[in-house]
Amino acid sequence: MTKIQMVTPLVEMDGDEMTRILWKMIKEELLLPYIDLKTEYYDLGLEHRNETDDQVTIDSAEATKKYGVAVKCATITPNAARMTEYHLKEMWKSPNGTIRAILDGTVFRTPIIVKGIEPCVKNWEKPITLARHAYGDVYKNAEIKIPGAGTAELVFTAEDGTVTKELIHTFKGAGILQGIHNTNASISSFAHACFQYALDTKQDLWFATKDTISKKYDHTFKDIFQEIYDAEYAKQFATEGIEYFYTLIDDAVARVMKAKGGFIWACKNYDGDVMSDMVSSAFGSLAMMTSVLVSPSGVYEYEAAHGTVQRHYYKHLQGEETSTNSVATIFAWTGALKKRGELDKIEELVTFAEKLEQATLKTIESGKMTKDLALITSLKDVTVLNSEDFIKAIRATYEDMNV
Numbered sequence: 471m472t473k474i475q476m477v478t479p480l481v482e483m484d485g486d487e488m489t490r491i492l493w494k495m496i497k498e499e500l501l502l503p504y505i506d507l508k509t510e511y512y513d514l515g516l517e518h519r520n521e522t523d524d525q526v527t528i529d530s531a532e533a534t535k536k537y538g539v540a541v542k543c544a545t546i547t548p549n550a551a552r553m554t555e556y557h558l559k560e561m562w563k564s565p566n567g568t569i570r571a572i573l574d575g576t577v578f579r580t581p582i583i584v585k586g587i588e589p590c591v592k593n594w595e596k597p598i599t600l601a602r603h604a605y606g607d608v609y610k611n612a613e614i615k616i617p618g619a620g621t622a623e624l625v626f627t628a629e630d631g632t633v634t635k636e637l638i639h640t641f642k643g644a645g646i647l648q649g650i651h652n653t654n655a656s657i658s659s660f661a662h663a664c665f666q667y668a669l670d671t672k673q674d675l676w677f678a679t680k681d682t683i684s685k686k687y688d689h690t691f692k693d694i695f696q697e698i699y700d701a702e703y704a705k706q707f708a709t710e711g712i713e714y715f716y717t718l719i720d721d722a723v724a725r726v727m728k729a730k731g732g733f734i735w736a737c738k739n740y741d742g743d744v745m746s747d748m749v750s751s752a753f754g755s756l757a758m759m760t761s762v763l764v765s766p767s768g769v770y771e772y773e774a775a776h777g778t779v780q781r782h783y784y785k786h787l788q789g790e791e792t793s794t795n796s797v798a799t800i801f802a803w804t805g806a807l808k809k810r811g812e813l814d815k816i817e818e819l820v821t822f823a824e825k826l827e828q829a830t831l832k833t834i835e836s837g838k839m840t841k842d843l844a845l846i847t848s849l850k851d852v853t854v855l856n857s858e859d860f861i862k863a864i865r866a867t868y869e870d871m872n873v
């Protein structure tokens with residue numbers, strides 16, 4: 471059998487712990503036998519990040535800018551415990567944060583839907599993709615606890631010295647204060663990423679804030695989205711037969727619960743934080759959630775939404791069997807391969823990625839799955855497989871589909 475040829479390399483970002491183990495298995499069992507896999511490899515495992523003073527993370531993001539498509543394994547974000555565990559020189563920043571800052575991207579999270587793992591919301595038939603703005607608001611706030619009576623004001627001093635003031639509140643007693651901000655540049659790139667991803671995936675785009683209450687802050691989000699849409703995307707949306715609409719956040723929540731799915735829901739930072747956890751757990755499992763970072767310049771980085779599954783890794787290190795779900799990591803690879811295939815016009819690569827996704831879902835639907843899914847499935851006669859056997863079962867399904 472001749473292997474599928476690639477033209478442009480994928481940027482491959484290896485990672486940590488259990489997902490690093492799965493990464494290797496996926497490549498060996500599901501990719502290398504079928505594709506003449508071309509990647510530019512960056513080892514984002516914590517040890518190598520430490521050795522390179524985290525330069526490897528920056529290099530991998532720069533390579534993503536150059537080639538356009540990356541696939542990333544989950545990585546450890548260091549904390550105090552990791553400092554001692556890995557003898558780190560510094561508490562290196564979250565690789566995802568570093569990459570996002572360089573690519574200026576928006577993260578889209580989509581559940582993988584499979585028969586037998588039913589969403590809690592029974593009318594959800596298709597995935598709901600959540601797009602979360604990843605800059606500002608309460609995540610970059612300034613806060614004060616006020617001990618007693620006094621006056622609080624918002625003060626802005628322009629570069630030329632002009633001062634604008636707004637009374638916040640005249641306190642009669644103790645209280646709390648918070649200052650938040652965002653920038654037009656960040657909101658614009660969020661809007662572009664959302665419109666582009668909607669076109670790319672041919673899905674409607676919903677956006678919601680609380681502009682009736684926040685007449686300047688939230689209203690600016692609404693206005694920027696609308697201006698960009700009217701000027702640059704309305705025609706393309708009409709051509710593709712998809713829709714953009716803005717509504718109030720409370721109306722959006724009510725509509726989401728009644729919807730069938732199959733759309734993108736763009737959220738401000740805090741709304742996205744809260745709603746993505748709600749939507750993902752209502753769809754079934756964190757291990758069945760994919761994530762793609764899309765930059766306003768049209769660069770893509772695919773990954774699983776979950777972490778490095780540390781608890782399973784420690785079991786693995788002790789020689790115990792693990793049953794870790796590799797579906798989201800497989801879909802990160804297939805997402806990246808599909809995109810690479812589309813950009814380079816390699817139809818075989820796109821077809822391969824789609825078939826591998828189908829084989830993965832078929833395997834689960836036939837009752838073969840990892841433990842996390844076995845615990846929540848509505849299917850009867852389930853076979854629980856270990857990490858490696860699950861990947862091998864997917865290969866067998868794939869081979870069967872090709873006979």
Ligand code: NAP
Binds near residue numbers: 545776782
């Ligand atoms: P996690 O790796 O997502 O795992 C949390 C728990 O969720 C696991 O212990 C497991 O539950 C379950 N789980 C998650 N993914 C699973 C899978 N594929 N198959 C089966 N079960 C799965 O989160 P964490 O333990 O909080 O974080 C571990 C490390 O990951 C941290 O160092 C963190 O910094 C990093 N992290 C990285 C990313 C990223 O790179 N995108 C994202 C989040 C976290 P049971 O133990 O009950 O089986």
Ligand code: MG
Binds near residue numbers: 743744747
């Ligand atoms: Mg959260």
